[in-house]
Amino acid sequence: MAEPGKVGVAVVGCGTVGGGVCALLTRDGRTLAQRTGRQIELRHVVDVDFTRAKALGLDASLLRTSLDDALNDPQTAIVCELVGGTTFAKALIERALRAGKHVVTANKALLAHHGPELYALARERGVSIAFEASCAGGIPIIRALLDGLLANRIDALYGIVNGTCNSILTAMTQRGQSYADALQDAQRLGLAEADPTLDVGGGDSAHKLAILAALAFGQRIDLDAIPTEGIDRLQLRDLQYGQELGYVIKLLAIAQQREDGLSLRVRPVFIHRDHPLAWVSGPFNAVSVYGHAVGHTMYYGRGAGASPTASAVVADIASIALGTYPRLFTDLPLFPDRAEQATQLPLAAVQSRYYLRFSVEDKPGVLGQITTELGSQGISISSVLQHEPPDGSGDDAGVPVVVTTARAMEGNVRTALAALDGLGAIKGPTVCLGIVDEHEEELS
């Protein structure tokens, strides 16, 4: 077995994040030893492409094309899975666990889909899976949930957990760019992938929400039952109307514990410009957590990138080396493999305020029809914004009328909108966006 105080690590997947981890473990090895009191030794770098490994100047003796060397090495206690994806990555984590290795991973998709079965396998083998880097990059949010906030019943969690989306929305808001232009710029700057679907469609945020909500509430989450809407259909004009009303748009991952169940969703929503998450710009992430004792706490930092993500991966390695994370993993009842299935509420049960943009025929009485229909569903109007139409604007697309509502049930809003869509006076599809007010603390 390993020498006391000495811990061997294998990094599988030496791409952006894997390379960052290797750099941190080698170049900064002395700092790390001084801060952790542990000798953390990089012993294996497993990949099929060593371009990045060579660019980093990693010792050639570390590079391997097969996982076997790492799994057979009794000095290697920890395997970092940094290849991504949900098939090969899953198989390799299972092999590592079966070989009695602790696993550190940044793979949110895999954990959101298969976390519980992997956690159960880890327990069976007496090891742990750590995944600080899977949510919100370098921000130590998993630790906050598993440790710093342990005395709290969590009431709600609101996260900006996708830096790509936040960069695009920031550009649209601050520079008045269209979604398509902002996406293109983000791709050019390396802030968005060539195929951006998982980010801009909200799927990546849903993965992170599933992981965070499971730990926050100590419940098992059904990823597929999280209503998820991306930023890819947002129109600049709605962001601009929102700004006029004092709001900024953010893609939020939301989890609210209610008496009747857990309300989870990912979607672009308006928040007031004074909201604690409104200033979070560009590629940064932030997660607000509301506990019954602590009230509002918020955690902010870089949500992606080689070295911020490596910071989280290496913190996990250090916690395993110190024995603290394995203790939490073993003893806390919060992990979803030992928790009950959450009662996830449907979108119709969401309670929120709403921004509605109607495209109406320019004739008397239409606003009356709208307010009457909303009123018949018990929905009060909070504000109306209608500008004088510019000269020569055609009637075809209709005149935009923006209405914000008081707090209402989403189901009722949808019913009212469906009824209004049937009216001849509504000329186009109505835009409906949630307005999320600052969560009220319920301090005990």
Add this chain to the structure above:
Amino acid sequence: MAEPGKVGVAVVGCGTVGGGVCALLTRDGRTLAQRTGRQIELRHVVDVDFTRAKALGLDASLLRTSLDDALNDPQTAIVCELVGGTTFAKALIERALRAGKHVVTANKALLAHHGPELYALARERGVSIAFEASCAGGIPIIRALLDGLLANRIDALYGIVNGTCNSILTAMTQRGQSYADALQDAQRLGLAEADPTLDVGGGDSAHKLAILAALAFGQRIDLDAIPTEGIDRLQLRDLQYGQELGYVIKLLAIAQQREDGLSLRVRPVFIHRDHPLAWVSGPFNAVSVYGHAVGHTMYYGRGAGASPTASAVVADIASIALGTYPRLFTDLPLFPDRAEQATQLPLAAVQSRYYLRFSVEDKPGVLGQITTELGSQGISISSVLQHEPPDGSGDDAGVPVVVTTARAMEGNVRTALAALDGLGAIKGPTVCLGIVDEHEEELS
């Protein structure tokens, strides 16, 4: 000894925070057990005044006037010191440690003054001292430094760590109140003590800075060598000039690791309204930490109050019950009793931008004298603000001229100001406040 999974706790001092801890341990005991997997049992409440204990409906059998029962109880593993002060509290912590009890405390003054000797005593006895609640209330910032950010060499730390000061400054800024009026309101609202000196004089922030900087940089800090300036001499007019220039005032606890040493200070400074700490208002606290790998991370929450502080105390209790905190306390080389003494830089070595308000004689050439004198110390001017004097304003107090400088050494600024004070054209004391720009991340 205690039953497995069962941990006994004594709370010493049942005032605001102690009462909050007792409430959390009893009223929410079931939630706590569900979240931690540990039975945490309140076994002793030690005080001489049980007004609060009785108001909380605590079982009379728990109340004691002597610590001895708790120290002699083998089922009690953890003693929470929540009496405050530095004499009686120190003696009681020493007794608890000598009796082999872990100690949880919120006592920043005590730890800032005597932390190292108490930590050393704890180690000698094989127990630990946990103090999450000592800095920034409910925010899990100590854990971030000891765990989540462990892979980082910390470059800098900036904290708004005193809610009383932040409330007063928020009121001055947002409502245009004078310092005296804002203080009085804060006292009426229970946000400031009857004797507010420790808060408004900056001493409390310095205590917290000493504790945080020690762990962040793994160095031993000399509290008395932290230059500390409070908010009690701030004039509303300077806040207003600052606002005109785009700045808000905050009492910041600052720690910057430089090649030549550690620059620590507590003082009211201007930060730009877009600075990540500018929005932190009222009684809330926030701490920005810059790590070489993670970049900027920030932690926000309530810095005081019964239940937020109790959240941190009970998190410490849970971490001791789980065995994770004792492991960090024992194994991490970051605690100041085993660290080297920091090289603390003097105020003259601070590098910053500055806001200077001169009161000058209203005659030609004075601004020229100012810029010449600053220039002779190598200080460039960044902006000048001088309003036309209102009619009938006397010449006695002089005309205000506000100058902001480029980055300069504080020693040079002080030298220039001293030289200028000797000129007849300067009619009154010059106000000098630092302008703290957003720290530049140095991502590896």
